[in-house]
Amino acid sequence: MTQTLDERLPTPKLDDRRFQDLVDEAKRRVQQRCPEWTDHNVSDPGVTLIETFAWMTDQLLYRLNRVPDLNYVKFLELLGVTLLPPTAARTDLTFRLSKAQETALEIPAGTQVSTPRSGGGNGNGSGEQITFATSAVLPIVPCSTKSLAGSDAFGSVRSHDDLQRIEFFSDRPRPGDVLLVGLDRAVPSCTIRLELLCRQGAGGGIAPDNAPVVWDARVGEDEGSVHLWNERTRELIGRFSGNRGHALHRIAFSPDGHMLASAGDGTIWVRDAHEIEQAGRRLEGHEGHVRALAFSPDGGTLASAGDDGTVRLWDVSDEEQPARTLDGHTGPVFAVAFDRSTKTLASAGADGTVRLWDVATGAPGRMWDVHEHRAGATPSADDYRRCVLGVALLEDGRVAAVGDDGTVWLWDPAAPAPVPAEEQPQPPERRLLGHRGAVFGVAFSPNGALLATVGADATARLWDVDPGQQPDERGETDHHHVLMGHQGPVYGVSFNPAGDTLATVGGDWTARLWSIATGEQLQRPVSDHCPLHDVAFHPTGDIVATAGLDGGWERCEVESDDTKGLNEHGHVVLHVPAAHREAAIAEQSAGWVRCRVRAVDKGQSPYDKSPVLEGACKAETIGGTVGALNAEIVLDEVLGVSEGVAGQRFRLERRPVVPMPGKETHVLEVRFADRTDEWHEVTTFADATEDEQCFDIDHVAGELVLGPTVREKNAKDARTETYRRYGAVPQKGAELRLRKYLTGGGRRGNVKERTLTVLRSPIANVAAVENRRPASGGVDGEDIENAKVRGPITLRTANRAVTAEDFEQLAREAAPELARVECIPATDEEHAGEAHVLVIPKVESDDGELRFEQLVPAVEMINRVKDYLDRRRVIGTRILVTPPNYHGFTIAAKLLARREFDAEDVRRRTLAALYEAFSPVSGGRDGTGWEFGRPVLQGDVYAVLQSVRGVDRVDDCRLFEANPVTGQRAPITAEPGAPGEHPRAIQVPVSRYATVFSYRHYVFVEQQ
Secondary structure, eight states: OOOOOOOOOOOOOSOOOOHHHHHHHHHHHHHHHOTTOOOOSTTSHHHHHHHHHHHHHHHHHHHHTTOOHHHHHHHHHHTTOOOOOOBOOEEEEEEEESSOOSSOEEEOTTOEEEOOSSTTTTSSSSOSOOEEEESSOEEEOOOOEEEEEEEOTTOOEEEOOOOSSEESSOSSOOTTOEEEEEESSOOTTEEEEEEEOBOTTOSOSSOTTSOSEEEEEEOSOOEEEEEEEETTTOOEEEEEEEEETSOOOEEEEOTTSSEEEEESSSEEEEEETTOTTSOOEEEEOOSSOEEEEEEOTTSSEEEEEETTSOEEEEETTOTTSOOEEEOOOSSOEEEEEEOTTSSEEEEEETTSEEEEEETTTOOEEEEEEGGGGSSSOOOOGGGTTSSEEEEEEOTTSOEEEEETTSOEEEEOTTSSSOOBGGGOOSSSOOOOOOOOSOEEEEEEOTTSSEEEEEETTSEEEEEEOOTTOOOOTTSOOOEEEEEEOOSSOEEEEEEOTTSSEEEEEETTSOEEEEETTTOOBOSSOSBOSSOEEEEEEOTTSSEEEEEEEEOSEEEOEEEEEOSTTTTSSEEEEEEOOTTOOOEEETTEEEEEEEEEEOOOOTTOOOOSSOOEEOSOOEEEEEEEEEEEESEEEEEEEEEEEOOSOTTOEEEOSSOSEEOOSTTOOOEEEEEETTEEEEEEEOSOSTTOOTTOOEEEEETTTTEEEEOOEEEEEOSSOTTSEEEEESSOOOOTTOEEEEEEEEEEOSGGGOOOTTOOOEESSOOTTEEEEEESSOOBOOBOOOOHHHHHHHHHHHHHHTTOBOSHHHHHHHHHHHOTTEEEEEEEOOOSGGGTTEEEEEEEEOOOOSSSOOOGGGGSOOHHHHHHHHHHHHTTBOTTOEEEEEOOEEEEEEEEEEEEEOTTSOHHHHHHHHHHHHHHHTOTTTOSSSSSOOOTTOOEEHHHHHHHHHHSTTEEEEEEEEEEEEOTTTOOEEEOOOOOOOTTSOOOOOEEOOOTTEEEEEOOOEEEEEEO
16 A cells, blocks of 8 residues: 655644634633623523634634744744844863963964864764864963062961072961962963972972862952852852952851841941942941951841940941940950840950940940959950950850950859859859860850850860750760861851851861761862951851952962972973963062962871972963854954945845854944944844944844834824834945954854864964863754744743743843753742842763763853843842752662673663763753752662663662762662651752752673
8 A cells, every 4th residue: 555645844833722722711711800701601692702703713823823934933023033043162272382482472363273174073973173263362471480489378478589498388388378489470371381399208298199289370469358159069159359458357147148248457348148249338437457247136237346446336227327336345346246136235355355235225234354264364455365256145145255265255144253164153054175275256056055166276166055954973064076177277157047057267268167966077168269267157058158368369270290299300380360460479579370288188188398499490481271262253344335224234244143252242333434433232222212323133144234213103193103213324325344243153163172173374383272171152043943932932021021931031042052041939038029040051961971060150151141131120129140059969870781782882871871861951851951859769760771772670779969079979878767658769859949960970780
């Protein structure tokens, strides 16, 4: 029997509603708007009319659905919906010189570098040649060593005049010790090679291949700064500076989490915690450094204190209201704390007193002079360092204070006077002994049962201070935990709102998180790049803020180091960041780079003595790095001559047009006679005036569009019409020239690392070029099917961000290179008015395994999405654009392969299947990414394993929680249930607005 093929074209579906759908919708509307109409049977005349109109509408939809795609695109254009253009992949290209040059060498913008032609070596799976073009000029600047200096962890700088023997660090190196190398000029974006004549084996105690040192480059001035970190992933999510030349000593969040206060040299800044880059409210009044900050629990008052000996109370809701000043201390005040009822404020300072104040009236309450209870006389005014350094206060009246002699004071206002805890009668009776040296910080846990203290002995200590707990037979209460890990004094301490995590910062430049239950450090330190003085948790508990002195240094990438931890004569090759600049250190102006001792990681050994440099350090420039795009640059293209009418369209020679990177825009030059005007690009003509010199680019069609003239109703007389022009019209005969545009793009540009190696046009003294990292961000242009889905959404959003769906749709328009967008709706009063948009970039991998850093969106893209949404949001809405939280996990499986299949091939395909199924980009039920909030069950894993062709059976499968940043793993097991209960599932728990990340799965395959 002959089979007939249906060769008819597929029918597009502009509207998929049918007759019965239309009838049902009309009846629902009748119930809503005319409830007195109760007879909906077919015998009712009104229902007959409904069915008649539904039949007529169904016929119109049938005819409309037969419209071809070209007409469909035109309909979408009338609605303002155009196809999204492709985006170009980006990477950095490193050019290497044949030898160091004596004069600067310039790599021109637009220099083209390609993949090899043959064998599919481009890294994207095809054999075609992929070309990238540099996006800026790269000057490769020669350099030499100008001076050497050293500095300790406290910033004390010493110049090295004797170059015959220089100790890199202090006698016993500690975190923060540095060797400073001054270059004769700044070398931004350059690759430099340092020759170090290190004494053999001088720097003892370390593993030669794992030395605790990093290299930094000077990129700015010393300034106080606050950094915001994701508590789970340790990613930096925000930063601001604003205290030039001085550290920020204290930070505090308001109880609702909307405000962040910081202080240092006498000025207090109160910023929006969600927009910390923006300048906030400035509070001035203190003379000298501000040493203490605290928000009242009701959020209405901010207390501050400092070197001037005063405590000040600020009304944060009234900018015109001056601060109330509380006088009484006779020396600097180092700590303030509110009780939880906001009725009482405690302060402590260098005069050795702890004072209580009535918040409402400012009247002083009880005062304790701890000097009276020390061994020895009260220190003189010249010895204020022997003082009370911290204070904490509970609603029930209990007060804790710490001082420079290691004493932890704990008392109740009912007690006659504060005494050392070991001498204090009931209530309470405690012996809080253990610190050696000064105690710098103190905090009560949220439930008041624990007290945390930190001090100069590099420890944090947790104490049980629950009044109901009884001491042992010796009258002592043991420490709850002693937290050891810092490699220097510990200055700040803070509990998270849940009371299960403690944060500390110390002189080793690190912020660390600790488990209250076990006393163990959680993962790696949060920060290790600058001196830190204070730490605070956001009230939500998912953000950690640190404050300190950011010395304007940025990490250099170390390409190679053959000195074995500065213990042999060798070379260090560094890639210097683009922001490198000259600066003055120890009265020497130079382009500084430094070798810095950092805190050791778990399993890493510290230096027990300093490495020694036995001669001058030699420096030379051997290359440079510049950004590049997978797009061809077209310059100064003449588009044609203006006819002097509105709405003209000029076709470009190359298309599609790739959007310009960053904040760069297209520029149109309009020449008439001897005059040349520069016209600017807009995305819409809706706001353009009649004389505004603007144009638009249709990226997919490759056309430049001038503003139209629109016929409108006359506002004064509705019976007449007027013509309104949106945008200026070039004079007739004017020449139009587009200064620069990009063409190309697409996912094919996402090539692997070290595949861009062919320099299309040779450059003198350049020996080689390569991309040290994979290219990313390349996305193909939108197809019509996706635009059809987007059209109705655009009609509903009306280019305004109101609902969660609006934010998601507009975010995709702003950044087509996003794979997923999810807007978290505000579910409580604390987040009311907040739109939190989670974004995941499109990423690819040949074998399916993704690197965690691939999922971190570029700062430029986040800013672009945020700016785009900000222009379309409802007034009063706060916008946050961040990546989601990822729950990392590892699968370990043991399989048996069928006899006819190769075991190694089965293993590779199984790994690829696991990475694809449990991917935030390609996993999940519909293949668009693992669903937010969906846990990974062990049954899900078995289903994937059994689906792989060639697998005979699964012998074992285990799940592990994994941290993709630190590599730490922990097995997941099911808790035993009660007898008779169903067995509990083994699963990877995922919070509501988080997804999963597959981290280094293991598959072992045996042959049948």
